[in-house]
Amino acid sequence: MRDLVLVLGDQLDLASSAFDGFDAARDAVWMAEVAEESTHVWSSQPRIAIFLAGMRHFAQALRDAGRPLHYRRLDDPGTRESLAAQLSIDIAALRPQRLVLTRPGDWRVLQALQAVAADAGLQLDLREDHHFFTTPSDFAAHARGRHGLRMEYFYREQRQRFGILMDGGQPLGGAWNYDAENREAFGAQGPGFDMPQPPRFEPDAITREVIALVRERFASHPGRLDSFAWPLTRAQALQALDAFVTERLPLFGPYQDAIWPGEPWLYHAQLSAALNLKLLTPQEVVAAAEREVRAGRVPVASGEGFVRQILGWREYVRGIYWTRMPGYANANALDARRDLPAWYWNGDTDMACLRDAIQQTLDHGYAHHIQRLMVTGLFALLYGVEPRQLHGWYLSVYVDAVEWVELPNTLGMSQYADGGLMASKPYIASGKYIARQSPLCDRCRYRPDERVGERACPFTTLYWDFLLRHEARFADHPRLALQVRGLARVNEAERARIRAQAEVLRALP
Template sequence: MTCLRLVLGDQLNPNHPWFSERRDDVVYVLMEIRQETDYVLHHAQKILAIFAAMRRFAEQLREAGHRVCYLAIDDAGNRQSLPDNLSNLLHLNAASRLEYQEPDEWRLDQQLRLYAEQQAVAVHCVDSAHFLTSREEFASFFGSRGRWTMEVFYRHMRKRHGVLLEYDGAPLGGRWNFDEENRKPWRGGPPEPPDLRPRHDVSALWRTIREAGVASFGDPNADALRWPLDRNEALQQLQAFITHSLPHFGDYQDAISAQAPRLFHSLLSFALNVKMLSPGEVIAQVELAGRDGLAPLAAVEGFIRQILGWREYVRGVYWSQMPGYERSNAFGHTRPLPEWFWTGNTRMACVRSAIGLSLTNAHAHHIQRLMVIGNFSLLAGLDPHALHRWYLGIYVDAFEWVELPNTIGMSQFADGGLLATKPYISAAAYLHRMGDHCSRCPYRRDQPTGPRACPFNALYWDFLARHAVRLRHNPRLDMPYRQLARMPDSHRQALSQQAQQLVGNLNSL
């Protein structure tokens, strides 16, 4: 009797235990479906990269001797939904068993659980064999603690997995966290390393996607797609990062530049999130590079913290808070996204650059997402749910388990402080200190009010004033609230008026 094994588009891990032996009674099922392309409006490169990687994965399974059923987006028999296709394939293959790996998104997890309950055949769910923690482990670790913090969790993970430790269990270098050393602006040197990623011509696939009626936005770059399509390419990208970028990653991980948008970031998040790479192997190779003297400890620790700490932490928050977390809106913000979120046509140079990069590359690094786009969105009172859907659609590495907590919790503080200890907001001074956009901007970073004043300034102070009851006792916001208290009433009123004018004309900024 036949067993169908479902492989989702973010489960492209050739090292999964499923594939350790070839079985004639097993058929692996992969499907391109409108259910997944249409639940939010996606960037063209995100659709292309996932579909192209799925097709490459299916080819490699066949070459390894596995039986594969692949439903392309334009197949006549494709019913364009996961349960409908599964029912049809179970019937066509006379299958007696269905197996699937744990989905990483709550909506798919629920869909498959409900589907399984309705089936006459046996349905079995297995672990995806990817993450370093289970779904339940995070909530169990924090238990009834009144405060969840990533740092506490990160130190636990370092000890548990023996990462960056001395022989006696102490942290390598005598410190757990080198974040204070990793906040330098980039002023033109060292030079941004060359982009060594391959170029893929997926123009034929793009025509198929368009002819199938799939809607998208952003630049498809279909004749030169830069995202890895299989594990070998992802491993090459990892090695290129360790060799050329890791040595400078720590110093400049928070820098933003119009001249060098990649700087020293790895761009490995897509490969990790579709499981071409495992977090364990990436951590191990980066740690080895540090111990071999190929990169400073601050850079190695800063990068490992993003994967061993933050990535596992946000996943834990996601599974402990779903469903319902996506509806969080602690500040009650409801303004729609300005039109320029879809065009990049804003005069604010830093925002124009960050959104323009996102539309062109389906990617922006974490400071562009958090401290430029997210910062503006929070200060302007944009609807966090609308912003969540935009982030989920535009970024090639965005899957809800990682994107939703980063947007709702980290970027918008819409969960009221469950995930982050303070709102990540700033006026123009921070953006000027960490970036090089202000000199090319028609707005003046040093002006709080007036027609040429940087919008971040008035919006920042007005945000603090409007939410003082909730935020003024936060110790991490003590300094700005003391500054606000010292301002003359007339200046605070002028800032408030300026902010109201700005939010009333967001599309014209």
């Protein structure tokens, strides 16, 4: 054998760079389902199922394409626990001359596979991943000599470089950013019965077999599989993309930050898992959105808001990850040391907003961005959860969670653990923010405008406690000073009450 092409669970594309120059007469593909990828963090059942089912469908596509495949199933007798252990014994049996790999999504996996290649005395041909607009070196070049690394400047550069939503040298519609138009909440009636629902992909025989395996082998893991209906093949992912850009993208912008109880999808794309498994390329997703904008079927503000998430945030967080790892994983600028409350794993809390976001996460392996940032993330930030523990939770529970994207979002954007490299200020708010974005507070035993007392909203208590704990650090901060100045109206007795109530909250199980 000449090349053994290693394909990981998030590299499910026949056109992946690892296949450049593939010769079916001399090369073969290697894939392995190993337990460690589901247990190094306590992966939820939906997350395990999407990776295993995606891999098994891709194995079928490889066989159909006539590419020789060595596929190790989790339930095959003798399957090793880790990718490294499995690959080592397969190299000894298959004796390839070289290993080929597209850059993995996880620093830990890259280190492990490089070590296996070195031990076996084999060259590892590591190739860049075409499923991004930019490479880690592009990002490093952008970052060189800059003090701050704001996403906005990086994003504008990419718009110009790739000519996306541009009108000659100017941004389409005249502005780079339409954020101000993209912050509506639903009225009292809610999103309405005519809100288009995303397509569901009912489990076929391959997926049903995986679901049974996950239920049995990972019975103690969090999450549920009763409503598992994610796209798992390229054809399904393309169908999901088409349904999104034609039905929900027009209203994506205005309702990007809205939350509605019992409605997990709203006008969001639900495309992150398909993108991260590489069933779709960001280039085709962005092109589909731009086509709708240029045809006049989608307002520029919605189209731009969506493109910014993919061409801006998605590329930017990947750049942060690869240029800052491995040290980034230990960042803890606010010195947060509390344990993650146990109810993050089961949603058993009487805070209505957190219960809704976590239950939905466990049911679907999904929550939209504002739920991640301004409900589960905000609470952990105010509570003072140790960032690494929270990182373990986000990496476990979402079907789109791969470390390159999850880690910077959790540590940088949500927890300010990198001290402001990614976010220009900590995203802190009291319960009143959630009251503005959703009707959840009306259905909750707490009151968002009360910070002490029996009915005080824990977000609000912890928000004021956060300001008190970090008053000195942020007193002169250009974007937070105004919030800190609010403390001037809080007398000593009230400060003591806030601190005491926050400690009671933290002592709860």
